[in-house]
Amino acid sequence: MLDQYRESLLIFLGINVVLALSLYLPASAGLLSLGQGGFMAIGAYVSAILTAWVGVPFVVALVGAGLAAGLVGLLTGFPALRIRGIYLIILTMGFGEIVRIFFLNFEPTGGASGFGGLAHLTGLGAVTVVVLLLLVFAVQVRGSRIGRALEAVREDELTAEVMGINLTRVKLSAFGLGAVWAGLGGALYAHHALFIDAGQFGFFRSAEIFLIVLLGGLGSPWGAVVGAAVVTLLPELLRPIQEWRMTFFGSLLVIMMVLRPWGLVGRSRRRMVHG
């Protein structure tokens, strides 16, 4: 049997995989976001309202969280149709900040003092099911017609469009579905952390998700899994050097990027994403 610490760690690992896949999907179409924390926040708060106030079953709360985040994702996805690369990264970062500031000031859900007293509904089983579903989906998509369309959009939008790919539909659905998954991740997180406040979903969270995906590599969904494992487990393994573990972790990021700039999984490609 797993002790509580290990089980909790595995749940956090699963949640990080979900969040990483939520960025991997749009990223495979060249849409990088530094604001997944915002979608995560929406999922976390919506699911918290659904379970704590409305009292619906967890599954319903998960669906609600995904739908709410997805809806916002579709709306914010429109700018993504016009801009890309570094512009989109900074724009989504601004979006994430707006969501954080909103929840920080939104009194009905606790404002700055946060939303506590949630039931512990995120078990290892629930996380495993969600992770497996998303992974199977991501792996299946990758080799499919849709997956090739995503890749074509990433490599060259103009050519992709000439080939008959509906740019609007492909980009919006990749971005929107990514938001749905981030919302799911947020709902799972809320019902494991049991207390949420706006600060947990700020720039640092978005940067962490971004980090996981790029560290793992954009080449395959397995990169997201490997990246999540490294980012979740490494700081834990570094507990013996407690005092300086984040310093060590930060230095390791620099070293890894020097040694394997294309990520841990996958091979060197100069144009992974439009540069």
Next chain:
Amino acid sequence: MLLQQLVNGLMLGSAYALIAIGYTLVFGVLKLVHLAHGEVFMVGAFVGLQIVLWFGVGAGVALLGALVGTALLGMVIELVAFRPLRARGAHFLAPMISTIGVGIVLQEVATKVFGAEQVGFPHRMEAVTFHLGPVTVTSVQLLILGTSVVLMAALHVFVTRTALGMAMRATAESLLTARLLGIKTNGIILLTFAIASGLGGAAGVLIGLSFNAISPFMGIDIGVKGLAIMLVGGLGNIYGAMAGGLILGIIEILSVAYLASSYRDAFAFALMILILLFRPQGLFGSAYHVEG
């Protein structure tokens, strides 16, 4: 009332401009984003504070010390987190990760060395208030405005009148062509990091003086805001960053005065998103850069 708010906005905005210029200088030369720039700003604030505490000097010396200190830090960041990646032909996202790493390190080191609490400059440096007709300004505000104007004017003269500055602009135009023309581009890049980080560090002292709240985490918010300003002004455009900083400062102060103060940062980001929707290249950028 409105005039007073405009003056306040201008002061805050000129400090923002200094930070945004740092981002835009690095982006202009390397076409890369330096995500540890907010932490450089934070280090600048701490260096300034330590100089004041240790030597009992005034704000001028603290500014100069922070400028030099962070300029050196910026050069180290280029040597550690950018140059090795460039040498291996990494794509534009890799330096974002390595600089996130640098930011994490700087934050933890600052927390360990200076403590996680918010600290401020000593009382004797508190602002003196001047009344100029209907407008009230403090000595700290004047210092912010004066320092920013001097630094920006110096930067303008440097990039337009000196050989090194022109070499920097040539490098920003095209790294390859500049190298073919005999410019030592690695040296120019190092210089760019020194200037960008020095300006960021000076801004750290200025913002630290005006809010009197210095903490290891002060770089996050301001870093995010600086990126937004760079985008509003147009990537790589120094004058765009100056104007963008002023615009954002004024809008922030006006939104505090006339709208809801707790949403002040949200207005800034909403403005950025609106501008991006209608002018993706930023207010002063050319359409050429939009592909990112």
